[in-house]
Amino acid sequence: MSTTTEHTSDSEGPAGQPPRPARLIQNEATTEIPVHLLFRDDPDPAPVPLRPAVVGRRQGTGEQPRLRGPGSAGVRQQPHVDPELVERPARVxxxxxxxxxxxxxxxxxxxxxxxxxxxxxxxxxxxxxxxxxxxxxxxxxxxxxxxxxxxxxxxxxxxxxxxxxxxxxxxxxxxxxxxxxxxxxxxxxxxxxxxxxxVRLRHWRSETMPAADGNGVALRVVVLVVWRVRDTARASLGVDDHERYLRECVEVALARVPVETPDGARAFVAATGEALTRLVAADAAAVGLEVFSVQPVRVEYAPEVAAVMQRRRIAVLDAQQRSRMLTSVVDSVEDTVTRLTMRGLVDLDDYERKSLVRELTVAFAVGREHAP
Known part of the structure; x- marks a missing residue:
């Protein structure tokens, strides 16, 4: 029986399988093809402008090309304001x-x-x-x-x-x-x-507003806002009441930014103020308001969780105090035993050393607890 050898093209697959389609993506400069062009019966369709689908990638990092949609998820849409509503000098x-x-x-x-x-x-x-x-x-x-x-x-x-x-x-x-x-x-x-x-520089101390920390614990916050009217046309005609609009911007910012608890570090409190300032300034700029600073001046737990959080705070402080006292006792016992041994005042075996350490630990601990 004679056999014949058939030559297949590069687009054909192995025997018994459908042909493998040719590759469409050749390099990073590929383009998007509108879907409606795949189903047109017109033999000579009008040219359609194509736009690049690949934004770019960093060379040598192995990063895959990133596609950018019509609206980026991280971009906040600014409020629409009439572009003609811009302050201009009046004729007087x-x-x-x-x-x-x-x-x-x-x-x-x-x-x-x-x-x-x-x-x-x-x-x-x-x-x-x-x-x-x-x-x-x-x-x-x-x-x-x-x-x-x-x-x-x-x-x-x-x-x-x-x-x-x-x-x-x-x-x-x-x-x-x-x-x-x-x-x-x-x-x-x-x-x-x-x-x-x-249009003077003004300070506004807010009433108590609801907020939350990073763990979702309810807080009550009072903030101090430093601001002024920059564009009188937008502030007066763009909204019904620009002061109420500023207050609502502060409320929205407090709902988005986690506020540091009353016992938090100063660095975290400063970071919270900077984040609030950025958000409120971006929202208020659309109506002609210039915000310089939004700083929390009083932070306290909400009444429904204040008692529980106070007990938790006392427990944490007590644990920290006990840890510091235990560390101090251990250091004192170690120093005492080391000095006695190095000066040759005592000659102890392992059992006697353990007994001495135990007795000194108890003595120092009792003395620290009764110390004023």
Whole structure:
């Protein structure tokens, strides 16, 4: 029987098995192929831009390429804020302009009254006006009264005073009109709605807030927040109440960051404050608040666990005290026996040495317990 040798291609598998598919991944520069292209009937589909699927890997480490999805798990989404809602200076005039406009309106009203002949003689004499019979109050006089009155109202009604550490947020017909940070006597549009904002550095001591330590034990924490308003437009118009928003940011941060227990080390307490500051500052920046520090100033156990934790703390302190006392007794016994032996004051065998050590240990322990 003659046999024939068949040559198989590289893509074919052993006998009795289906052909092995060709490798698709050739190197690190491979790309993603959209799934819908695998089922198209169009013989000449339009080109689709491909994007790399491999982010990269460190050479020589054996690390597998890492794929980056559309949203990384470790990235926090910032709150959406209207990009047009950014603080900008408002258009204002010096207060002297409003004073002059108000004075001009008053002078116009007086001149119109003299023109109409309704100005009292005493006022005419005080103003050194010549005698005039008057033409009466007609349409021209009423128009002059309206113009002078409007000028006076606009001039005097727009006067305001700017103070250091305070700012005016102006709104005109429901739209943001700018922020006034200037000081002194100013004139602003009297039709605008004014909202005063405190932009000074402020300290806020919170009420008692719930928190937890690393083991989930319930705590009650009081924090001190140092902050100020950086963007008056977002702080006033981005949220209903920026102070309440800051308080809620602190509550959320306390729920995410484990707080060190009252008997914790200073280094852990400082680390807790830094973590709280980072979280609150990131959340509050979206509404124009600048947070400098969030530090716990009082940490205590919650009432439901305070008694249990106090007993546990006393037990730990007692165990530590006993351990220190036992170490001190052992060191004292060892030093005493060593000195007696080295100076030749005693010559002890093993049994006598053990007895001496036992008696000295009891004596030192009793003496330490009764020591003041």
């Amino acid at each position: 005039l010096p207060g002297a302009a409003g004073v002059l406009a108000g004075a001009g309106g008053i002078a116009g009203c007086l001149a119109t009254s003299w023109w109409a002949g309704v100005l009292p003689p005493l006022a005419s004499h005080a103003l050194h006006l010549p005698a005039y019979a008057g033409a009466g109050v007609g349409p021209a006089q009423w128009a002059a009264y309206a113009g002078a009155g409007a000028l006076g109202l606009l001039g005097l009604g727009g006067l305001t005073r700017g103070r250091t550490g305070r700012a005016w947020v102006l709104g005109l017909f429901g739209r943001y009109g700018g922020t006034v940070r200037r000081t002194g006597l100013l004139w602003v549009n009297p039709l605008t709605r004014r909202h005063r904002v405190d």
